[in-house]
C-alpha cells in the first residue's frame with residue numbers, strides 16, 4: 001500500500017467502527033494522519049498505539065457547526081495542507097416518523113449532512129486549485145432508497161449524495177475529487193449508540209449489522225476503491241446488490257422494503273446469491 005505513504009489524511013469519525021478501521025490501516029501504511037471525533041480518550045489511545053507513526057488528534061463535534069471552520073483551518077495547518085479528508089462521522093436514528101421528534105431528526109441532519117458541508121466549505125477556501133484534494137464521504141444503502149424507520153437517516157444520506165454529486169460536477173477538472181463510499185452492513189456500534197425517535201439511545205445492535213462485514217475489512221475495501229480512483233463504490237456483502245435491484249426493479253424493491261426490510265434484503269440475497 002505504498003499509495004498512502006506521506007499522504008496527509010484527516011479522518012473525521014475516527015474513534016470507532018469504520019473510521020477506526022481506516023486509522024489502523026493508514027497508520028501502518030505511512031500516511032500522515034489527523035484523527036477527529038468527540039471521544040478524546042479514544043483518540044489518545046489510538047495516538048499512543050501508533051506513537052511511531054505521524055498521527056495527531058484534533059477533537060471536534062460535527063454538530064457544533066460554528067466551530068467547524070476553525071477546526072478545519074487547524075487540521076489544514078498541521079501538515080501544511082491535506083490530500084484526503086474522510087467525512088465519515090455519522091449517527092443513526094431508527095424509529096417510525098410519527099414517533100420521531102423533529103429535533104432528533106434535525107440532529108441527524110446536522111451530524112450527517114450539515115457537518116460535512118460546513119467542513120467542505122472551509123476546505124474549498126483553503127485548497128490550492130493546482131493541488132489535488134480528495135473528499136471521501138461515507139454514505140449508505142439508505143442514501144439510495146428509503147427504508148422504514150430510517151427516514152431521517154436516509155434523508156441525511158440522500159442529501160449528502162445530491163450535494164456532493166453536484167459539487168463534483170461543478171468543480172470537474174479543478175483538482176477536487178469527490179468519492180462517495182457506500183458501506184453495506186458493517187459490524188460497528190452505530191445502531192447501539194444510535195437514537196430512538198424520542199432521542200434516547202437505542203443500546204441494541206441490529207441483527208443485520210451483527211452479521212455484517214468487520215470494520216477492518218471494510219476499511220481495506222474503501223482504501224482499495226480510493227486507490228483505483230473510483231467516484232462512488234459499495235463495500236459490503238451481497239446486500240450491495242440491492243442498489244442494482246432497486247435501479248432495475250424499483251416497483252418490486254418498494255414492495256419488498258415495506259415491512260422488515262433488513263430481513264427481506266437478507267432473504268433476497270440468500271436466495272439469489274446463496275450467501
Ligand SMILES: NC(=O)c1ccc[n+]([C@@H]2O[C@H](COP(=O)([O-])OP(=O)(O)OC[C@H]3O[C@@H](n4cnc5c(N)ncnc54)[C@H](OP(=O)(O)O)[C@@H]3O)[C@@H](O)[C@H]2O)c1
Pocket residue numbers: 012013014015016017018019036037038039040060061062063088089090091111138139140141182183184185186187188189190191193209212
Ligand atoms: N455500520 C454500517 O453498517 C454503516 C452502513 C452504512 C453507512 N455507515 C456510515 O459509516 C459512518 C461510520 O459509522 P460506523 O458504522 O463506523 O459507526 P460508529 O462506530 O458509531 O462510528 C461513528 C463515528 O462517528 C463519530 N461521530 C458521531 N457523532 C459525532 C459528532 N457529533 N462529532 C464528531 N464525530 C462524531 C463517532 O465518534 P465519537 O462518538 O467519538 O464522536 C465515531 O468515530 C457513518 O457515517 C455511518 O452513517 C455505516
